[in-house]
Amino acid sequence: MKQTSVERIGRSQLIPSVGRTCSESDDEADAHGATVLAVVAGKVGGQTMESAQRESVVSAVEAQMRSFEAAERDLDADRALSHFAAVPDFHVYNDGRLLTYEQVAAAVRGGFPKVRSMATPFTNLRVLVLCAESALVSATLHRAVTDSAGTVTRSQGAATWLFRKIDGQWLIVYGQLDHRPETGA
Numbered sequence: 001m002k003q004t005s006v007e008r009i010g011r012s013q014l015i016p017s018v019g020r021t022c023s024e025s026d027d028e029a030d031a032h033g034a035t036v037l038a039v040v041a042g043k044v045g046g047q048t049m050e051s052a053q054r055e056s057v058v059s060a061v062e063a064q065m066r067s068f069e070a071a072e073r074d075l076d077a078d079r080a081l082s083h084f085a086a087v088p089d090f091h092v093y094n095d096g097r098l099l100t101y102e103q104v105a106a107a108v109r110g111g112f113p114k115v116r117s118m119a120t121p122f123t124n125l126r127v128l129v130l131c132a133e134s135a136l137v138s139a140t141l142h143r144a145v146t147d148s149a150g151t152v153t154r155s156q157g158a159a160t161w162l163f164r165k166i167d168g169q170w171l172i173v174y175g176q177l178d179h180r181p182e183t184g185a
Contacts, residue, residue: 049132058127061135061163064170065122072120077112081105085164085171092175117146122159133165143179154182 064083071079081104084090090101099107112118122139129135141159146152162174 049129053132054129057129057132057135060170061127061137062125064163065125065137065139065161068172069120069122072118075112075115075118077109080108080112083172085166085173087166087173090173092177094175094177095179114148115145116148116150117144119144135163135170137161137163141177141179142182155179156182 068080068083071083084101084104086101086105090104092099092104120141120143122141124138124140126138127135128138138158138160141155141157143155144152145154157178157180158176159178160176161172163170164173165171166173
């Protein structure tokens, strides 16, 4: 019998192994893509996730996104970086370029002092709860950066962030950003 892509995908390919997995049982998660099926069915660790629990995750992750947005607007490098998990599996693709936590931290700490203002509102924010400890965020990004000389650069694109609940905090462990010059502005 031919396997479908859902059956061939293992848990480690779906959710980075930062701390722990969404399922308490490795056997459940590994058996023919059970994690994918659990996410699609709205289940966590073999149990259906309650609507209140799901809404709690959505609210917490949305609050983290708005906090991250405010930290960038305030050009507060430490506060912005506090939204990222400094873990070995952390990585971000920024316009196709792979960055580690250390590279992101260096870029933020080195770049913010050179900027006069930054507006990075995220619109069309969507939170997909994967389980009680993981959520995927997608959004449209509109960025206006004014450098120290007063030159404004506008870009637009898409952003995707994978949040994990680590030690009680919702932190970004993976991201993908796509910027392109804003047109028609």
